């Protein structure tokens with residue numbers, strides 16, 4: 001096949017070429033974890049699992065923002081929505097996540113003012129236009145999202161929009177990776193690191209982790225070729241006993257990250273111990289709003305006190321997020337838990353491992 | 364929820380911009396990046412541009428990656 005006199009290859013052929021190289025590189029069975037939910041989706045959508053040799057097992061990790069949000073946090077979001085004059089603004093994919101007794105979606109159906117927004121700035125605008133409402137934005141997500149929410153708080157302060165606040169439930173990637181390595185029963189031979197979290201924190205942010213645990217890590221982009229290339233690099237490292245950090249997404253991710261976004265994030269937030277769905281509390285793995293901005297901290301403004309609850313009985317989301325179980329190993333998968341009727345958040349979010357299995361695995 | 368395709372800045376007003384991604388236009392804040400100009404390509408997340416990229420270079424490196432794969436195993 002030629003295009004303009006030059007040989008051209010279909011993406012399928014390119015993928016096959018990568019797959020052949022990966023097969024050549026593999027010396028022993030290995031378990032590689034893709035940390036980021038967007039990678040999980042891209043891997044399924046591009047049929048990457050079917051291209052890999054049987055020695056390589058891909059595990060989905062704790063990088064789907066909705067999936068790692070603890071039930072207790074969902075309960076807090078619902079409790080907020082029930083307070084008088086409160087308008088809750090949230091990213092859409094949280095709407096269907098079951099809390100202990102309800103979801104944001106059913107609260108909305110019951111008449112509570114809950115709005116789906118695309119950005120923290122949309123929430124700020126709702127506050128600016130509705131001075132009689134107390135608008136709370138639900139801050140979930142990782143280091144990619146946290147600076148955007150920090151920016152909205154700084155803007156609220158600048159513009160004197162005092163009926164705006166944020167319920168911060170952010171999570172940080174390097175601490176959960178360390179927690180994964182520390183937890184028993186987890187066997188991981190290498191990490192495919194998230195692309196856009198790395199845009200913010202930079203490749204440098206993983207160096208202490210790689211040094212401490214001596215495990216191969218590769219930062220990857222989202223195209224099929226990016227992911228295959230990163231898997232190839234990981235397979236080669238595993239074969240050679242390597243334990244290096246490689247950046248295979250240099251066209252977007254720099255070594256130092258985005259200093260402006262990081263500075264804004266640190267101005268508004270400080271690290272705090274945070275609860276992860278089915279994993280438990282991890283030290284310094286979340287973000288809380290600093291004292292200087294406490295008038296925008298929904299936890300302070302509304303003195304929220306939400307009791308701790310367990311996860312839904314039978315839901316193995318925690319084990320799935322830690323790479324200990326695959327979704328079909330959960331007793332509820334497909335039988336009781338489906339995207340139309342999700343038991344846990346890993347089935348709600350389109351980036352959740354359970355939802356991805358359900359959608360792409362067929363039967 | 365990461366949008367991998369770069370968006371092009373087509374309009375700037377203060378800290379806000381209009382971006383174009385594959386013909387779809389929406390707003391994105393420029394608060395998190397420095398020296399954004401009309402015509403720049405950016406990665407956008409949740410309504411904010413989070414990184415400026417050199418689109419030619421980005422395309423080139425993706426092309427190189429694909430070429431490298433092609434060289435591994437010529438298809439014909």
Ligand code: SF4
Pocket residue numbers: 314315316317318320327330331332333334337338342343344345346347348354
């Ligand atoms: S299949 Fe459903 S119940 Fe089982 S782990 Fe996944 S989300 Fe939880």
